Amino acid sequence: MNAPVDYLLHLADNALVLGQRNAEWCGHGPILEEDIALSNNSLDLIGQARMLYQHAAEQIGNGATEDTLAYFRDVPDFRNYTLCELPHMPLMAATSKGDRDFAMTIVRNFLYSSLMVLVWDQLQASKDTQLAAIAAKSLKEVRYHLRHSRDWLLRLGDGTDASHAKAQAALDQLLPYCQEFWTTSPQETAALANGTGIDMATLQTDWNQIVDEALQEATLKRPAAGGFVPTGKQGLHSEHLGFVLAEMQSLARQHPGATW
Amino acid sequence: MNTTTHTPALKEWPLWEVFVRSKQGLEHKHCGSLHASDAQHALQMARDVYTRRQEGVSIWVVPSATISASEPNDKGEFFEPASDKVYRHPTFYVIPDEVGHM
Numbered sequence: 001m002n003a004p005v006d007y008l009l010h011l012a013d014n015a016l017v018l019g020q021r022n023a024e025w026c027g028h029g030p031i032l033e034e035d036i037a038l039s040n041n042s043l044d045l046i047g048q049a050r051m052l053y054q055h056a057a058e059q060i061g062n063g064a065t066e067d068t069l070a071y072f073r074d075v076p077d078f079r080n081y082t083l084c085e086l087p088h089m090p091l092m093a094a095t096s097k098g099d100r101d102f103a104m105t106i107v108r109n110f111l112y113s114s115l116m117v118l119v120w121d122q123l124q125a126s127k128d129t130q131l132a133a134i135a136a137k138s139l140k141e142v143r144y145h146l147r148h149s150r151d152w153l154l155r156l157g158d159g160t161d162a163s164h165a166k167a168q169a170a171l172d173q174l175l176p177y178c179q180e181f182w183t184t185s186p187q188e189t190a191a192l193a194n195g196t197g198i199d200m201a202t203l204q205t206d207w208n209q210i211v212d213e214a215l216q217e218a219t220l221k222r223p224a225a226g227g228f229v230p231t232g233k234q235g236l237h238s239e240h241l242g243f244v245l246a247e248m249q250s251l252a253r254q255h256p257g258a259t260w
Numbered sequence: 261m262n263t264t265t266h267t268p269a270l271k272e273w274p275l276w277e278v279f280v281r282s283k284q285g286l287e288h289k290h291c292g293s294l295h296a297s298d299a300q301h302a303l304q305m306a307r308d309v310y311t312r313r314q315e316g317v318s319i320w321v322v323p324s325a326t327i328s329a330s331e332p333n334d335k336g337e338f339f340e341p342a343s344d345k346v347y348r349h350p351t352f353y354v355i356p357d358e359v360g361h362m
Contacts, residue, residue, distance in 0.1 A: 037308035
């Protein structure tokens with residue numbers, strides 16, 4: 001039994017786009033150790049994306065490979081959560097320049113990892129045995145991502161006035177994007193129907209608990225729910241994804257089939 | 261708001277020595293040092309910096325300040341007296357063939 005291709009792409013695109021975003025810190029980390037930590041995180045995510053793309057490519061056939069899926073699809077084809085594509089700086093027009101904000105990076109990684117420890121844990125029981133194996137491997141990685149980001153969330157939230165203010169601002173901006181986790185997309189419905197996917201709604205209580213416990217320890221306030229619900233996983237993205245893809249895909253598109 | 265004081269983090273964070281035990285090894289070996297705000301922080305950083313190529317299965321971090329070290333100036337009296345005492349190496353014994361490798 002195979003998971004629907006669009007479902008695999010949804011999982012892969014989340015990992016690839018967030019991996020690409022976190023890789024922006026490579027060479028620019030606040031300290032050397034953190035530079036390496038974020039690059040490690042990025043490589044874990046890109047590794048997950050590769051396995052999922054390879055699995056999807058086998059089903060698509062027609063010469064599809066992990067590379068064609070990563071580098072030769074356009075914005076509307078991507079199925080990642082909008083959360084994953086946002087820049088590291090407080091939200092602004094995509095063409096504006098700003099300084100990367102470590103608090104945005106940490107809060108996003110925390111919110112995403114808190115979800116993925118639950119998702120990968122349940123996907124270990126997927127009827128798609130290859131997806132189940134990918135889930136088992138990814139679970140170990142994302143457990144460390146959660147530990148790393150949660151640890152920093154506490155340090156920033158319960159740190160100085162300045163770090164607390166930045167962490168709170170990042171949380172206020174990013175938490176509303178998590179509402180997308182709980183809406184249902186056609187690929188998720190299809191995956192649930194054939195036993196390869198999971199019912200996201202059942203994860204919400206656990207996710208809230210992981211988040212609320214950490215926020216309390218970090219002395220951060222959870223912003224009120226409501227407002228716009230993003231639609232990235234349905235292919236309707238923010239203006240930011242195009243810039244991510246432009247940078248990520250430019251080399252492969254200028255030199256198709258390049259190797260080194 | 262305390263936004264005006266930008267002391268570089270490294271000046272506030274103490275130094276830690278990192279010891280890693282490899283899969284084959286019995287002992288933790290010193291592999292480097294890093295700055296971190298506390299022991300937990302140091303452990304996570306050591307994980308990311310020193311074990312990303314499967315170097316280890318266990319990590320120790322020790323505050324550098326708690327290590328007492330011999331002085332380079334003491335080299336003469338500390339170490340040189342041993343240099344002419346070759347008899348302290350067990351190299352003057354004939355090992356019977358039956359013992360094999362030891």
